[in-house]
Amino acid sequence: MAVFIKRVFALLIASLVAGVTGSVMSTYRTIIDLREIGAPISDGTAFSTALYDVQHFAPLYTLFITIAFLIAFLVSGGLYKTIKFGRPIIYIVAGATAILVMLYLMKQVFFGVPIVAGARDNTGLLLQILAGGLGGLCFALLSKTKAQSKIA
Numbered sequence: 001m002a003v004f005i006k007r008v009f010a011l012l013i014a015s016l017v018a019g020v021t022g023s024v025m026s027t028y029r030t031i032i033d034l035r036e037i038g039a040p041i042s043d044g045t046a047f048s049t050a051l052y053d054v055q056h057f058a059p060l061y062t063l064f065i066t067i068a069f070l071i072a073f074l075v076s077g078g079l080y081k082t083i084k085f086g087r088p089i090i091y092i093v094a095g096a097t098a099i100l101v102m103l104y105l106m107k108q109v110f111f112g113v114p115i116v117a118g119a120r121d122n123t124g125l126l127l128q129i130l131a132g133g134l135g136g137l138c139f140a141l142l143s144k145t146k147a148q149s150k151i152a
Contacts, residue, residue: 006143010138012066015135017138026117026124027053065098068101072097087144088137096136097132099131100132
């Protein structure tokens with residue numbers, strides 16, 4: 001039971017890390033795009049916009065990420081049990097892939113419109129994928145058991 005609780009806690013923290021990181025990166029990616037077309041956005045406005053998005057966008061984004069991570073990490077756990085090495089890499093790749101698939105599916109559901117504004121170009125998409133990889137790393141580190149600590 002303790003391992004289950006530890007993994008649920010790790011999933012929630014990993015999702016939160018990816019959700020907040022992805023939200024902030026999306027905000028700043030959008031602000032950079034707006035500045036490139038001449039919008040006069042001060043650093044203070046950019047910062048307050050990022051904080052607003054963390055409060056209002058990140059919770060819902062984190063919920064979707066949690067669902068994507070749950071699926072990806074369950075599959076990855078089975079993969080790790082089979083190959084028995086590379087646990088952190090497996091979860092990093094799983095987190096990154098989960099974000100990519102989630103964003104792709106969200107775009108399909110919403111008639112081809114990318115819902116996450118900061119992921120509308122390749123750079124923004126890559127930043128979101130990196131946030132997913134960071135979440136995967138957090139999960140790998142936080143969910144590690146004593147036996148896995150000795151192996152990996």
